[in-house]
Amino acid sequence: MMNAVITSATINCNSLSPSWTCGDNSPSKLLLGEISAALSRRRTVKVSCGKSSPDDYHSTLKSLNSRGRFPRKSLGQHYMLNSDINDQLASAADVKEGDFVLEIGPGTGSLTNVLINLGATVLAIEKDPHMVDLVSERFAGSDKFKVLQEDFVKCHIRSHMLSILETRRLSHPDSALAKVVSNLPFNISTDVVKLLLPMGDIFSKVVLLLQDEAALRLVEPALRTSEYRPINILINFYSEPEYNFRVPRENFFPQPKVDAAVVTFKLKHPRDYPDVSSTKNFFSLVNSAFNGKRKMLRKSLQHISSSPDIEKALGVAGLPATVSNLSHVLYEVLGSSSLHENLSSF
Template sequence: MTTGPLPLQPLSPISVRRNHTAPLPARNSAAGARRRILTPLYIACANRSRGPDDYYATLKALNSKGRTPRKSLGQHYMLNSEVNEKLVSAANVEEGDVVLEIGPGTGSLTNVLINAGAIVLAIEKDPHMAALVSERFASTDRLKVLKEDVVKCHIHSHMLSLLGSKKSSDHSKSRYAKVVSNIPFNISTEVVKLLLPMGDIFSEVVLLLQEETALRLVESSVRTSEYRPINVFVNFYSDPEYKLSVPRTNFFPQPNVDAAVVTFKLKQAAEYPQVSSTKSFFSMVNSAFNGKRKMLRRSLQHICTSLEIEKALGSIGLPPTSRPEELSLGDFVKLHNLIVKE
């Protein structure tokens, strides 16, 4: 049993199911592999990746700062350069693109982005890793590192500044930026909620997520147990697509779950479903799902009477006993516009 990364398993968009993921090692074998990986950091690997940021290069970078991954920050470092190449390819990164990277870590993905010709804004919460990636790329003017927490960062102003300087320097029309990131699993939902409404500055968001989260965001549909407000949110602001699975053995330390690459093509404001207020729309959706097993005529009584809700449901072709998991994004939009008075 080796501890090196396994090959990627490309999957067709949308038609992903759990049984398509790569076969995993036996439980006790995996446990033994994790114990060997955790201490010490200097490890041999029989199945090393190609490229400058393989298994050894990543561990060497961590050792150079005497760092061990911090569980509190959800740090799992990519050991397979092929995954980084596929992330960049999924975003169609070209010469001159402005790219936001969240959590650059040792800079393995950053390196691929810069080699592809991108101008990168990297946001890193861990000051030690921010220093490491800054030192590594000190000789290039294609990288700016911010030592900040991404969920508290003023992304808009930073990105607009970069896009503006690029426009003035190359005299070209301003293009939308992109997001390409291997983000900590523990902040994935926060990051998705933060980035998807930013269609005014980003054209697409490409993320490496926990596979279960990826499947839930992309595949969950009406009348399934996984259908939640986040699905309405994702489809309101974007067109999501599942790209490929990434086995857990490609990370250090090895997490307890596999990962997946997902792309979100962001919509422009003119493409959003027409609602009088996005704030009141998502407030209504969240209220509906707070009583998921309740009929909407009961869970939305704080907005209007049960009779009015039943009438509104009937006018859009739905039964008066409808529950939230039975409504599509379009149904929620129609219902909102009928019962919410601004």
């Protein structure tokens, strides 16, 4: 997700690129109207925070203007209007001197700037080639920044990170695991969570800015509710999640239709994962158990084991043979992995 602060000092027709001229019927007139509205909203937002980040937002917007850039809805791009949120993201991850941080979607680099100023080395993954050029130019003089032009959900992030961490450990044998700090485009948040959380051997913390409703579904739902899904089991299997704070939609430009929230996932090391005979088989069972509304579990799992064995395993797990996929008691059993253990014993 891109980040920038737009101030009244930057809204000057003479400073805009030719593609953003100020004619009565030009797109830029609408743009300036949106910026003015965003500024008005921004003044009313109160967020408790610490010291503001010393970010040069004037030059950031000037760079965007020089390229005629505007947020792309298809990429989920929004500018952050409140620089203090970036400070809070870095604080939630406890970023400090010597850390290695992965950032997904650096945009204009305002969060990147905070991370580098704290002494971290940053690897950024950016899909938009225009933003790659922008941040490459902005941090050209820094040896603590590298950006890769890739689609994060399709790139081989494990290979990238293992190569980087192995090189770092040659010169810093005691270097810690890496961290992830990112303002994510909302449309890829679930994919990113699924990709990152099983990497407890690479990352210690994953701090993300997500859509608020999604954050609540991922982190807060209690067991035995209809909101519980396979993704919740995956999250609790691989991490200890925490909902940090809500970020009102007024903090973004253009303003999204929903609020955002910052969530921290403290990743478990692989040695601390729940004791199951096969992680792959466990999640296969979980996904099968949630497929088919109202379908009896013994039918959903027939491809895993025979009906008598499934019924016996259900009995050992304390479930009736007729339990359905949507039974509330099933969520707790799956979350504790006891059904998988019982099935594996037959």
